Amino acid sequence: MLIPCPWCGDREDIEFKYGGSADVAYPRDADAVDDATWARFVFFRPNPKGQMTERWVHTAGCRRWFTLVRDTVTHQITTA
Amino acid sequence: MIAEAVRRSPLADYTDRFAALSTATDGALSIRELPFVSQVDLRADPKDSDLMQRLATAIGFALPIVPNTVTSREDRRALWLAPDEWLVVGPDGQQGAIERELRNGLNSAFGSIVDVSANRTVIEIRGGKARDLLAHCVPIDLDARVFSAGRCAQTLLVKAHVIIECRDESGLILYVRASLATYAADWLLDALTE
Numbered sequence: 001m002l003i004p005c006p007w008c009g010d011r012e013d014i015e016f017k018y019g020g021s022a023d024v025a026y027p028r029d030a031d032a033v034d035d036a037t038w039a040r041f042v043f044f045r046p047n048p049k050g051q052m053t054e055r056w057v058h059t060a061g062c063r064r065w066f067t068l069v070r071d072t073v074t075h076q077i078t079t080a
Numbered sequence: 081m082i083a084e085a086v087r088r089s090p091l092a093d094y095t096d097r098f099a100a101l102s103t104a105t106d107g108a109l110s111i112r113e114l115p116f117v118s119q120v121d122l123r124a125d126p127k128d129s130d131l132m133q134r135l136a137t138a139i140g141f142a143l144p145i146v147p148n149t150v151t152s153r154e155d156r157r158a159l160w161l162a163p164d165e166w167l168v169v170g171p172d173g174q175q176g177a178i179e180r181e182l183r184n185g186l187n188s189a190f191g192s193i194v195d196v197s198a199n200r201t202v203i204e205i206r207g208g209k210a211r212d213l214l215a216h217c218v219p220i221d222l223d224a225r226v227f228s229a230g231r232c233a234q235t236l237l238v239k240a241h242v243i244i245e246c247r248d249e250s251g252l253i254l255y256v257r258a259s260l261a262t263y264a265a266d267w268l269l270d271a272l273t274e
């Protein structure tokens with residue numbers, strides 16, 4: 001599978017590491033949130049069948065983090 | 081002077097094996113270690129055009145801004161490693177001078193300059209079969225039309241992180257971690273038999 005690094009272009013997936021779901025917002029007032037909200041922030045992630053917005057890092061290349069959209073069924077990648 | 085006398089490069093033991101290869105292939109393929117290349121890692125903000133200009137003046141040429149390219153002047157080269165990171169290389173013994181020049185250029189701007197000469201050793205692969213050989217071990221496209229002179233790339237040589245630089249059509253330079261140098265050399269020598 002080729003993954004498009006925004007800096008290096010298409011590279012083999014073995015050069016990358018997966019960083020999970022993108023757009024997971026840190027609680028605005030972390031000290032004030034209750035345990036359930038905190039647990040939801042730490043552990044709960046979307047798991048769609050279809051398009052998922054994800055973080056990836058080009059570990060073996062430029063070591064930059066970036067966001068892309070991957071279809072979890074077809075692995076078709078589109079830029080975020 | 082004593083340090084000079086006992087200094088030993090990571091692939092010192094491979095000199096004979098590399099030389100035998102050259103002879104066996106009638107020079108169609110040659111591998112040799114370029115030991116003790118001076119390497120200085122630079123991080124600086126590429127959007128600060130004054131800073132980029134100062135650094136260019138300090139080292140005598142502009143740092144590459146295009147990803148995975150190399151700029152050079154005489155025996156100094158700068159390899160793009162990331163949008164804000166470069167590897168400035170020069171001959172053995174130049175690390176102090178390179179560091180001083182970059183420090184002058186950086187002046188008080190935010191950035192970092194680190195002598196990483198001992199981090200990697202350098203392997204030169206030369207000859208008409210150089211690309212074929214390396215293509216056995218790395219997942220990037222080494223076709224001469226794509227990976228031409230002045231291009232570089234960070235990638236994996238099997239499992240080892242490496243930087244590959246294209247000097248000219250038949251010459252590729254491999255920067256490999258000192259501790260993984262024998263691993264890389266063994267893979268290259270083994271790939272030859274395939």
Ligand SMILES: [Zn+2]
Nearest residue numbers: 005008058062
């Ligand atoms: Zn990259």
